[in-house]
Structure formats: structure tokens, C-alpha cells
Amino acid sequence: MRNFEFFEPTTVEEASSLLAQYNGKARLLAGGTDLIIGMKARTEMPEYVISLENIPGLDGITYDEGSGLRVGAMTKMRALETDAIIRDRYTALAEGAAEVGSIQIRHLATLGGNIGHASPAADAAAALLVLDAQVQIGSADGQRTVPIDALFTGPGTTVLEPGEIITAFEFPPRPANSGSQYLKQKIREVMDLAFVGVASAVTLNDGAVENTRIGLAAVAPTPIRATEAEGIINRYHPVTKEILEQAAEAASAQSRPISDLRCSAEYRRQIVGVLTRRTVQTAINRAQS
Amino acid sequence: MNKHPVSLTVNGDQYDLLIEPRKTLLATLRDTIGLTGSKEGCSTGDCGACTVIIDGKAITSCLMLAVSANGKEITTIEGLSSNGHLHPLQQGFIEKGGYQCGFCTPGFIMASKAYLDEIPNPTEAELRHALGGNICRCTGYTKIIEAVMSAAEAMRNA
Numbered sequence: 498m499r500n501f502e503f504f505e506p507t508t509v510e511e512a513s514s515l516l517a518q519y520n521g522k523a524r525l526l527a528g529g530t531d532l533i534i535g536m537k538a539r540t541e542m543p544e545y546v547i548s549l550e551n552i553p554g555l556d557g558i559t560y561d562e563g564s565g566l567r568v569g570a571m572t573k574m575r576a577l578e579t580d581a582i583i584r585d586r587y588t589a590l591a592e593g594a595a596e597v598g599s600i601q602i603r604h605l606a607t608l609g610g611n612i613g614h615a616s617p618a619a620d621a622a623a624a625l626l627v628l629d630a631q632v633q634i635g636s637a638d639g640q641r642t643v644p645i646d647a648l649f650t651g652p653g654t655t656v657l658e659p660g661e662i663i664t665a666f667e668f669p670p671r672p673a674n675s676g677s678q679y680l681k682q683k684i685r686e687v688m689d690l691a692f693v694g695v696a697s698a699v700t701l702n703d704g705a706v707e708n709t710r711i712g713l714a715a716v717a718p719t720p721i722r723a724t725e726a727e728g729i730i731n732r733y734h735p736v737t738k739e740i741l742e743q744a745a746e747a748a749s750a751q752s753r754p755i756s757d758l759r760c761s762a763e764y765r766r767q768i769v770g771v772l773t774r775r776t777v778q779t780a781i782n783r784a785q786s
Numbered sequence: 787m788n789k790h791p792v793s794l795t796v797n798g799d800q801y802d803l804l805i806e807p808r809k810t811l812l813a814t815l816r817d818t819i820g821l822t823g824s825k826e827g828c829s830t831g832d833c834g835a836c837t838v839i840i841d842g843k844a845i846t847s848c849l850m851l852a853v854s855a856n857g858k859e860i861t862t863i864e865g866l867s868s869n870g871h872l873h874p875l876q877q878g879f880i881e882k883g884g885y886q887c888g889f890c891t892p893g894f895i896m897a898s899k900a901y902l903d904e905i906p907n908p909t910e911a912e913l914r915h916a917l918g919g920n921i922c923r924c925t926g927y928t929k930i931i932e933a934v935m936s937a938a939e940a941m942r943n944a
Contacts, residue, residue, distance in 0.1 A: 503790060503807035503853055526854070533810070533849050534830050546807065550854060575843070599919020601897065602831055604843040605850065687918030688832060 498536045504547045509555075509635040509664055512547050517637065517660030519545045525662065526550070527571060527610035530602050555609075555664060558583065566668040570609025570633075574621070575600060577608060587668060588783060589677035589696040589776075593624035596681045599688055609663045612648070615655050618715035622649075623696035624679050625666065626712030626722055633665040640664075649719035675700040675708075676783025678776045682768045691715045693754075693765050695772035697780045705734045706781060711744075711773055716752035716765050723748035726773055741777060745770035792856045796821065797865025805852045812836045814852040815862060823863035823892045827921070834920030837893040838862050844900035846919070863892035866899065874940040875899055875933070884933030886924035894920045898934045906942055910935060 506512040516523050523545035524532055535541030549555055555571040560582045568577065577583055577594035584591045597606055597620050611621045612632070622645075630645040637660060645666075648655050657663070671677075677698035683689035694714030699706050709730040711723040725747040733740045754765035789804040794814075801819055815821045815838070827835035829848050836848040839861040866873040875895045878884065885891040894917065901908070901916045908916065913934060914927075922930060 498808040498810075500806055500808045502788065503851075505853075526851075529851065529854070530831055530846075530849050533851070536808075537829060548854060598831065599834065599846075600901065600916055601834060601837055601844050601846045601919045602849070604840075604845045685918070686915060 498533075499539070499542050501543055502545045504545065505551045506547060506549075507551050507553070509552060509662055510637045512549060512552060513635065513637040513660045513662055515545065515547050516662065520659040523547055525613070527613070528573065528606040529610075530598065530606045531610065531614050549609075549662070556607075560586075562670060565670040568608055568666045568668075570613075570663045570665055571607050572609075574598075574603035574606045574608065574611070577621075578603065586671045586675070587624075587628055587677065589624040589627055589679040589698060589780075590621065590668075592679040593621040593694075593696065596620040596679070596683075596691070596694070602688075608666060612645075612666075613655065613657070613663050615649050615651075615653050615719070617652050617717060617719055618691045618694065619720060620679070620681060620691060620694055620714065622720035623694050623712035623714040624677070626720055627677060627696045627698035627710035628668050628671070629710070631667045632663055633667060634661050635664040636661045642667075646722055651718050672700060674702075674784050676780040676785070678779040678783065680772045680776050681714075682772065690759075692760050693768040693772060695748075695769060695776050697773065697776035699730070699777065699780045699784055701781070701784045706730055706736050706784075709777070711748055711777065713748065713752055713769060716754040716769055718753070721751070723751050723769075723773065725751050726777075730777055736777070736781060741774045744777060745774040748773040790853050790856075792852055794819075794852070794855055795859045797861060803852075807851060807853050809852045810848055811838070811850040811852045811855045811860070812847040814855075815847065815860070821862050821864050824896075825889055825892060827889065827893075832919075832921070833890070833893070834897060834917075835890050835893040837896040837920065839896055839900050842900065842903065844897045861896070861899075863895060866895065873899070874944065875902075875937040878933040878937030878940065879930075882929050882933035882936055884926070884930045886922075886926045890920060890922045890924075894922070894930055894934075898937070902934070902938050902941060906938065908938065913938075 524543040574594040679696040682692040696712040726744040749770040825835035827833035
């Protein structure tokens with residue numbers, strides 16, 4: 498690893514100023530599980546590394562029945578996976594977090610890092626899409642909020658401007674009659690990159706399925722919503738096997754996967770359908786129980 | 787480049803060091819402090835041979851900068867035995883033959899310790915899942931799992 502100057506700012510404003518000042522030569526250090534690997538491989542050679550570790554308020558989970566869930570950007574994957582409220586009400590997020598690396602990795606890796614890294618295959622991203630996450634972004638100039646479906650612009654890129662830092666994720670309250678699930682197609686049980694990841698979330702209203710959200714990972718340049726499939730689930734009542742099949746086909750059609758060493762685009766497209774069917778059904782079952 | 791003052795508590799002993807920011811915690815433990823029990827396998831967080839416990843949590847020390855560990859309490863394999871008595875996990879690995887070449891053993895034992903401190907009575911399936919971040923190139927997994935399950939029982943009865 499090449500050497501670098503190391504900064505440990507204690508405010509977002511200070512971190513933002515450093516990031517803007519050394520624009521292009523500086524990287525933010527959150528959990529480090531992507532950045533340090535990149536620095537060892539010299540695919541990342543920052544001259545300046547700015548640690549977010551010592552900024553108070555960036556790490557933590559708070560929940561309020563009225564305003565919903567807030568997850569600080571430096572919150573560890575392991576904390577998301579084990580939090581009782583997240584497991585109960587924001588289940589897909591707990592399941593997405595639990596799919597990242599190993600326990601050792603999840604004690605280091607952060608939600609802000611996973612999302613800021615903007616991998617099309619990020620396990621937590623599909624969950625954030627279906628749970629309507631709002632991304633809080635801070636800088637020396639102030640704060641702004643971007644909905645998660647407007648954050649990613651391509652593999653590894655986001656709408657963040659130079660000097661901007663993801664500080665937190667906010668999620669609207671989820672009623673008891675809602676449910677969600679994240680499923681990942683992979684070879685190894687742990688420590689694997691998703692071939693395909695699908696998250697679904699629904700809310701029930703008098704038995705009818707509403708507010709369906711379906712998020713797809715690793716099948717497009719960014720994590721995406723399968724909006725056609727969502728519309729099909731919302732439109733029909735009850736959601737029969739045939740409706741699920743239609744939604745699965747719509748989700749497959751909306752995905753834009755590539756073929757690579759790990760599997761073919763055709764395989765990925767088929768698995769999108771399978772996981773869409775399964776996650777929507779499970780989300781409905783969970784909403785009912 | 788500027789070295790940074792870093793204060794680490796390792797196995798109860800405090801070390802005040804001046805360290806280049808690019809040094810990982812693993813390199814610092816091995817090369818600067820001289821505790822070579824933690825191993826460097828893949829150096830990318832995949833194999834778990836570098837696992838140490840920081841503030842009660844198992845982490846891959848090859849993916850943490852030493853400067854990021856400033857002020858933290860670290861336990862390595864060298865800190866597990868007390869007064870010449872092996873930890874039940876160390877005893878279990880010996881009794882069950884939970885190692886072959888031994889390179890992965892410190893990582894497996896530290897990952898197991900942190901996990902059993904949290905979940906003292908796991909099923910075998912839960913344990914296998916929890917140890918998914920540790921790889922044994924000799925593929926001696928059956929004996930490793932037997933060793934940890936028997937150590938878990940000994941720890942519960944202690």
C-alpha cells in the first residue's frame with residue numbers, strides 16, 4: 498500500500514472541506530473493507546485518506562413510531578443485522594446487511610460505505626430501494642436529501658458532488674401490516690458476491706396488497722426498481738400464482754444484466770423472475786403474520 | 787509522510803507507538819509488537835486467518851489500519867490462555883484434532899471466541915454459518931466444528 502496523509506476530522510464540515518480541498522486525490526474511510534483492499538491492489542491510490550470514525554453522531558440506529566427509522570452512515574452491517582426493530586419492521590434491510598461478507602467484515606463494513614461505493618451488486622441497496630430510504634448528504638455548505646432511487650448514476654458513481662458526504666439514511670415508519678424480504682442468488686453461503694439480489698416490500702390494506710416495491714441488484718448498471726412488476730402486484734387482488742408469474746416476467750424484462758465469468762445474462766434474467774416471485778410472496782406472508 | 791501516535795491495548799498490555807498510516811493493524815501486531823499468532827493469509831478479508839477481537843467484536847485485522855485502532859482494546863490468540871491454562875477453545879482444538887497445518891487455527895479460535903461470547907449455545911448449522919469467514923486450506927472443517935462445539939459445551943459448564 499502506498500503511503501498517504503491521514504486525517505481524523507471531528508465534524509462533517511471539516512471532513513467535507515478536506516474532501517473538497519483534495520478533490521480527486523482524497524478518499525473517505527468508513528469501514529475500509531472496500532477501500533483498503535483497493536489500496537493494497539493499487540486500484541485506489543489516494544494521497545489523502547479522511548477517516549469518518551471520529552465524527553460524533555454518524556454511527557447509530559434510532560427509531561420513532563411517528564418519524565420512522567434513522568441509520569447513521571457509519572452504522573455497521575452487523576448492527577443492522579442484529580437490531581430488533583430492523584429485523585421486525587425493516588426485515589429486508591437486516592437480511593441485506595447479513596449478506597455482506599462475514600461477521601468479521603460486517604463488524605467493520607458500514608451502510609454508508611456500502612451505498613457510497615455504489616456497486617450495482619450492493620446487498621443493502623436493493624433493501625434501501627424497497628424501504629423508501631432518503632439519503633442525507635452533508636457538506637461544508639449545508640445539508641440536502643436525495644431519495645435512494647435518485648442516488649446512483651452508474652457503477653461506482655452517485656450524484657454526490659465534490660466535498661459531499663453521506664451522513665445518514667432515513668426510512669418512513671412501516672406499519673405492522675407490512676412485510677419485506679431480500680434474497681440473494683450466490684454459490685457460497687457467505688462471502689460471495691450476488692449473481693442477482695432481489696428485495697420486495699408490501700403493505701396490506703384490508704387484505705389488498707399496496708405500495709409494492711421491488712428492488713433488483715446486480716442486474717443493471719445501478720440497483721434498480723422493477724416498477725412494471727410493482728404495478729402488476731398493486732393492480733390485482735388477490736395476488737394469485739398467475740399474478741406473481743406475470744410480475745416475475747415483468748421484473749425479468751426490466752432487468753438489464755450482463756454476461757460475465759460468473760454467469761450469463763440469460764441466467765440472471767431468469768433468476769430475477771424466480772426471486773421476484775419468492776420475495777413478493779414472502780413479503781405478503783410476513784405482512785399477514 | 788507523517789507517522790501518527792497510536793495507543794493500543796493488546797492482551798492487557800498498552801503499547802504507545804508511532805505508525806505510518808498505511809500500516810494495517812495486522813502488520814503492526816506482527817511486525818511492530820511481535821505477536822505473530824495472527825496470520826496473513828489472503829490479505830483481502832476473505833480467509834479470516836488475521837481475525838482478532840476488538841472491543842469484544844471479531845474483525846479481520848488485515849482490513850483495519852492501525853491508526854483506526856487507536857485507543858482500542860485488542861485480544862489476539864496470544865491473550866487467550868491465562869496463568870498457563872489454555873482457553874477451552876484451545877483445549878478443544880487439541881483434543882478434537884481441530885488443526886492440520888495450523889495456519890488458520892488462530893483465526894478460527896478468535897472468531898469462535900467472539901461468537902460464543904455472544905451466542906453460547908449455537909446449533910452446528912448456526913456455528914458453520916458464523917464461521918463462514920474463516921477458511922481452512924487443509925479442509926479440516928469437520929474437526930474444527932467438533933472442537934468448537936465441544937469447547938462451547940465446556941464453556942457453558944465452566
